[in-house]
Amino acid sequence: MKKSLFVEKRDKKEINRQEYKGELLAAYLRVCYFVAMKLVWFNSSNKLGISKMHFRLLIITLLLSLFSKSLFAAAIEKYLPENHSYDQSIIKPEAVLGFGLGERHIRHDQLVQYMEALSNASNKVVLTDIGRTTEMRKQVLLTLSHPDNIAKLPELLARQDVGKQPEDPLVVWLGYSVHGDEITGSNAALVIAYHLAASQEESVANILKNTVIVLEPSINPDGMDRFVNWVNTYRGTTANPDPNHIEHHQQWRTGRTNHFGFDLNRDWLLLSQKESRNRIRYFHQYQPHVLGDFHEMGANSSYFFQPGIPSRTHPLTPKKTTELTQLLATFHAKALDKEDRLYYSQESFDDFYYGKGSTYPDINGGIGILFEQASSRGFQQDSINGLLTFEYGIKNHVLTSLSTIQGAFENSDKFKNYRKSFHEESEQLIKKDKFSGYLITEAKDSYRLNVFLEKLIAHQINVMPLTEDFRYDGKLYKKDQSFYVPLEQKQYRVIQALFNQGTDFKDNTFYDVSGWTMPLAMDINFLKVGRTWGLRLAKEAWQPAEKIAISIDKNAYAYAFEWHHFLAPKLLNQLLANGINAKVATKTFSSVIAGKTKNFATGTIVIPAGTQTTSQWRDLLERAANETSLPIFNIDTGLTINGVDVGSGSIKPVNPVKVLLIGGKGSSQYEAAEILYYLDDILNIPVTIVERSRLSRVDLAPYSHIIMVDGNYGDMDKNVTSNIQSWVKKGGVIFGQKRAAQWLSTVELLKADFVEKGHINDLFDTEELTYQDKEKLSARKRIAGAIFDTKLDTSHPLAYGFTDSQLPLFRNSTIIMESVETPFITVAEYTRSPLMSGYTDQNLINKIASSPAIVAHNQGRGRVIATSDVFAFRGYWLGSAKVLANSLFFAKAFSASTK
Secondary structure (H helix, E strand, O other), X not given: OOOOHHHHHHHHHHHHHHHHHHHHHHHHHHHHHHHHHHHHHHHHOOOOOOOHHHHHHHHHHHHHHXXXXXXXXXXXXXXXXXXXXXXXXXXXXXXXXXXXXXXXXXXXXXXXXXXXXXXXXXXXEEEEEEEEOOOOOEEEEEEEOOHHHHHOHHHHHHOOOOOOOOOOOEEEEEEEOOOOOXXXXXXXXXXXXXXXXXXXXXXXXXXXXXXXXXXXXXXXXXXXXXHHHHHHHHOOOOOOOOOOOHHHOOOOOOOOOOOOOOOHHHOOOOOOOHHHHHHHHHHHHHOOOEEEEEEEXXXXXXXXXXXXXXXXXXXXXXXXXXXXXXXXHHHHHHHHHHOOOOOEOOOOOOEOOOOXXXXXXXXXXXXXXXXXXXXXXOXXXXXXXXXXXXXXXXXXXXXXXXXXXXXXHHOHHHHHHHHHHHHHHHHHXXXXXXXXXXXXXXXXOHHHHHHHXXXXXXXXXXXXXXXXXXXXXXXXXXXXXXXXXXXXXXOHHHHHHHHOOOOOOOOOOOOOOOOOOHHHHOOOEEEEEOOOOOOOEOOOOOOOOOOOOOOOOOOOXXXXXXXXXXXXXXXXXXXXXXOOOEEEEOXXXXXXXXXXXXXXXXXXXXXXXXXXXXXXXXXXXXXHHHHHOOOXXXXXOOOOOEEOOOOOOOEEEEOOOOXXXXXXXXXXXXXXXXXXHHHHHHOOOOEEEEEHHHHHHOOOOOOOEEEEOOEOOOOOOHHHHHHHHHHHHOOOEEEEEOHHHHHHHHOOOOOXXXXXHHHHHHOOOOOOOOHHHHHHHHHHOOOOOEEEEEEEOOOOHHHOOOOOOEEEEEEOOOOXXXXXXXXXXXXXXXXXXXXXXXXXXHHHHHHHOOOEEEEEEEEOOEXXXXXXXXXXXXXXXXXXXXXXXXXXXXXHHOOOOOO
16 A cells, blocks of 8 residues: 655655664764863863763763763754855754754753753844733743844834835744644744854855844744643554544644634734734834734645735735736645655635734735645544644645745845835825825823824824814814824735725625624724814824823811723722722712712712721722722712712612632633633633533522623533522523523523524525525625624613613624513614624525614623623624623612513
């Protein structure tokens, strides 16, 4: 029987490996001898200052250490171009790791350790520490170029127009393993780093003389180590290629995601995660002409490189991008053809959503390229193409990394000219637009506004403060609350990508979301401005202001802070956690504050002095207020001038919360991550995650809230279901999202019905369709991710802090609630024409229109809150996230019976 391509190449490698080990051993022994002789000379001159006995021990230790490494380390040469000359003084990865690439999965610290050693050994290399992850791992960039370019690098990066001068080098950025369990990329980065630093070939020297190459060897260090620890734990000493082996099946929180569980390859545009914010500044400093984004896919695939499906490219992306991508594809094909490796292009995947590493460069004057390698997801795995090894995947990414560098270098002028034409074309598009820019305003919540503005400036977008109030279409925009984003600037396409509300597309099949309009996600008011007459702007673009210190009157009768501030839940939780008693106003009131009448809306938090028992509680209040930058109002008397008094029963106590989130297999790790990030990282509210498999052994009584994200709960243990039902009826609050909401309905906790899947199918006429229409029909039946308009009942306690009734919500499923006839339980419902941004078939839009979006009601002494949407989507959806906080603190502030 003929061997598979994988097995044949593996056998050849095993034969060569023994030869390499022998050569490596000889090389190490020569090094040992050289070092030993030097030590003998130093000691004979008494320069070491140690005894003869300790000197002998030092020599023996050195020899044993180097000898042991040489025995077990495989050579890097198997991944490198053939007949290449390398500088022997440049350290190889196996000399640092103690094993050869592909023999084990490297940890992130080992990766960084080698990059540090390489940068210390070569004047072609600079290692830059760009920040820390949540788990405190280093994020690094490795810059490789000719020593002359390295010397001028600080000057080059300080400029705003890298690549504009003819003599400027081409910049190629290669990013690896944004999904931490797609780790062949990080291993390939070690090979590329060594190759470029150590090569003595004239061809490579010529590339480095004219090119700056940036390696991001591990985009997701936390996910990388989570995966490596899993594989190294469950891998046997004997390779096991069985796809069913535990080595290939990670736990619920996989290495794909970062610490919280976010897919960092969706965050380039949104910048919700620390890793993305750390990187973006350097991306704009280097301004790469070409960016390679290296991934893995299913084991039964082969190798993919872009371009993908041409019709699935965002209309803001110039057509020339696809042409240059296709040009580079010829270099990838040539490299893979040479080694008889399977691959494909122009199928699946797309270039639509700009939040990915392969698409973000497309609106910044560069070319992003996606690479996907069939994944062994461990050491090796059987596949339809034969035995797929870890080493094989590494070599594929090495080949296309080199082909990217070579293709970009050989076509340097084309990529530089494209950058120039990109900006020239943008200038023409600006002139054709029928408006001049976007006016944005937010009167109440400075935190959401500032986060939004900070994202804009992180993308190098100029935001201009107003210096005078501006009236437009009959509405007054106050100068301290409003800002202007002119289209006429370098980042025109990025602006349009962030603000665009497209709903009509050439191809309606989406690999990812179709709508992501950032101001809608953050519930920031914005509009297109046609005329700028009368618009007075500051001369300098907006920059974040320093925090203003907050002090309180230590003799006040009571204190109050307003709930419309995004971080108000954080402040409230800190107070409750420190034993400070707080109440929420369920009716409005007015007090005299500093000699002026101040109106307080429902949701205002009141801290009466007379009910406090915690020592130094006023100092705690002041300190917490400064941490959140929330103004605290001093109330001098319990007698108000309007509305309820401070001692009224309508100002209700708020209790501390203890939150349990159901996680584990069967529930969405992404939606759990979004809620965890919002509650834990932003609001500092602890969240206890309990896997479904452990729920039967957990006492629910201590918890005030249970959160259920989207998942498959149909097989939930009957005893667990019974316990949850009993817990809710005794006073617990349960929140369910998407399929979790459906489950709550199935077990008769939620009094709402859902549209059946069969009815969704009946909305679409299939009578005239042929087999080739199958994919298009599937796309029409799917909501990949779009933004919908809802009308919020602002009088409801779950809507406290919202200043208007329009609330954009994110939807990525066809889970639709049926209309509810019971009064007062619908907190938000879709408008009659709900689609605001992204694609959804008109049949589905009609079905969603006027249906409930958020339902909440009593269940015994408890409360049930449910939605068909995603409240904290990808960490940047700050607009609707507050409903989650309100569900924690104000669920008992409302009462809505279903009887």
